[in-house]
Amino acid sequence: xxGEFRIGVLASGRGSNLQSILDACDDGRIDxxxxxxxxxxxEAYALERARRRGIEAVYHDPGRFRTKLEPEREAALAExxxxxxxxxxxxxxxxRVIHEPLLNAFPGRIxxxxxxxxxxxxxxxxxxxxxxYGVKIAGCTVHFAxxxxxxxxxICQGAxxxxxxxxxxxxxxxxxxxxxxLYPRAIQLFIDGRLRxxxxxxxxxxx
Amino acid sequence: xxGEFRIGVLASGRGSNLQSILDACDDGRIDxxxxxxxxxxxEAYALERARRRGIEAVYHDPGRFRTKLEPEREAALAExxxxxxxxxxxxxxxxRVIHEPLLNAFPGRIxxxxxxxxxxxxxxxxxxxxxxYGVKIAGCTVHFAxxxxxxxxxICQGAxxxxxxxxxxxxxxxxxxxxxxLYPRAIQLFIDGRLRxxxxxxxxxxx
Numbered sequence: 001x002x003g004e005f006r007i008g009v010l011a012s013g014r015g016s017n018l019q020s021i022l023d024a025c026d027d028g029r030i031d032x033x034x035x036x037x038x039x040x041x042x043e044a045y046a047l048e049r050a051r052r053r054g055i056e057a058v059y060h061d062p063g064r065f066r067t068k069l070e071p072e073r074e075a076a077l078a079e080x081x082x083x084x085x086x087x088x089x090x091x092x093x094x095x096r097v098i099h100e101p102l103l104n105a106f107p108g109r110i111x112x113x114x115x116x117x118x119x120x121x122x123x124x125x126x127x128x129x130x131x132x133y134g135v136k137i138a139g140c141t142v143h144f145a146x147x148x149x150x151x152x153x154x155i156c157q158g159a160x161x162x163x164x165x166x167x168x169x170x171x172x173x174x175x176x177x178x179x180x181x182l183y184p185r186a187i188q189l190f191i192d193g194r195l196r197x198x199x200x201x202x203x204x205x206x207x
Numbered sequence: 208x209x210g211e212f213r214i215g216v217l218a219s220g221r222g223s224n225l226q227s228i229l230d231a232c233d234d235g236r237i238d239x240x241x242x243x244x245x246x247x248x249x250e251a252y253a254l255e256r257a258r259r260r261g262i263e264a265v266y267h268d269p270g271r272f273r274t275k276l277e278p279e280r281e282a283a284l285a286e287x288x289x290x291x292x293x294x295x296x297x298x299x300x301x302x303r304v305i306h307e308p309l310l311n312a313f314p315g316r317i318x319x320x321x322x323x324x325x326x327x328x329x330x331x332x333x334x335x336x337x338x339x340y341g342v343k344i345a346g347c348t349v350h351f352a353x354x355x356x357x358x359x360x361x362i363c364q365g366a367x368x369x370x371x372x373x374x375x376x377x378x379x380x381x382x383x384x385x386x387x388x389l390y391p392r393a394i395q396l397f398i399d400g401r402l403r404x405x406x407x408x409x410x411x412x413x414x
Contacts, residue, residue: 117324117327117342117344118327118342119328119340120326120327131408132408133326133407134406134407135324135325135326135361135364136362136363137324137365137366139344139366141343154343155343157342157343158344159344159366164410164411199341200339200340200341201338201339203371
């Protein structure tokens with residue numbers, strides 16, 4: 001029986017992190033429910049995952065920009081999420097940087113997951129960046145969104161060893177396994193009221 | 208019985224990484240010997256550690272600069288190390304950036320250890336940087352020196368979880384424990400001829 005806490009998910013792609021959130025809501029690791037999934041990509045498989053579960057799935061036209069939403073479209077997205085009484089917005093492979101309209105509507109209530117150990121390798125093609133740099137430890141980060149590119153206060157991180165024969169694809173797959181554990185944990189910490197942001201630092205309060 | 212492989216160590220401080228290298232030479236984790244320890248700081252405890260073991264300990268006047276050696280002094284240092292038939296130069300808390308004279312004298316034969324997961328947090332006051340940024344995973348890196356600040360190809364890395372109550376001091380202490388394991392391992396990989404540098408990537412060959 002999913003909890004009452006209301007989660008909205010933003011996704012641009014296949015929605016594997018969305019799936020991990022849905023699974024965690026089902027098995028109680030997240031004491032909450034996904035009430036709406038929004039995508040800036042009409043054919044995103046994330047929307048299909050939502051529909052199959054009877055969760056509202058919305059394609060939201062992002063407007064004419066490539067890396068952000070048009071301000072009016074972002075305001076409309078904030079409105080949509082507020083209408084659904086969303087308490088936490090989870091970006092899960094949402095490929096646009098968000099700005100004031102969403103940040104002001106959900107202050108301290110928007111999370112993102114990124115497949116690197118930030119502050120190393122923000123942005124795109126992250127695993128290839130990591131391999132090209134030659135790191136031996138990669139990983140992933142859940143953080144609060146702050147309007148920068150993968151730049152907000154860090155909630156939790158997971159490390160992954162780089163293997164000698166890793167390609168961007170094999171490394172991404174192993175990191176994704178860790179992401180799928182990490183994101184539900186971060187969300188539940190939020191629901192439990194255990195995250196206190198002090199400047200850039202997120203303090204995890206004892207249970 | 209220490210091996211024949213000849214290691215030179217550069218240190219500016221108390222020499223805890225030097226100690227881990229000496230210990231590893233003693234117990235066979237490193238099949239080699241430290242033949243000379245050089246410091247740019249006359250009173251560095253690293254020199255005392257060397258003397259106590261009967262290892263040549265040299266204070267080397269760095270000249271008038273603060274973050275590098277004067278080119279003539281660096282050339283003299285290269286000469287000194289070549290005289291001792293050093294096969295690998297290990298920077299262990301050596302607080303100066305090295306340049307052409309040493310790099311050209313020991314191409315691909317100079318290592319450094321740095322207490323962060325590079326490329327995150329190069330430079331100084333690294334643990335405070337990491338805490339201020341709010342990372343949840345810190346660590347350390349052994350890499351080849353290339354004339355940049357903590358910038359050369361990475362040989363190995365170790366991850367350390369940041370604790371809620373960590374200070375720069377407690378975090379540094381836990382990272383140092385990992386450093387003391389990591390550096391001897393990197394050195395032995397070098398001695399075994401298992402490190403192949405391809406651009407920025409260091410490939411570790413199978414045994």
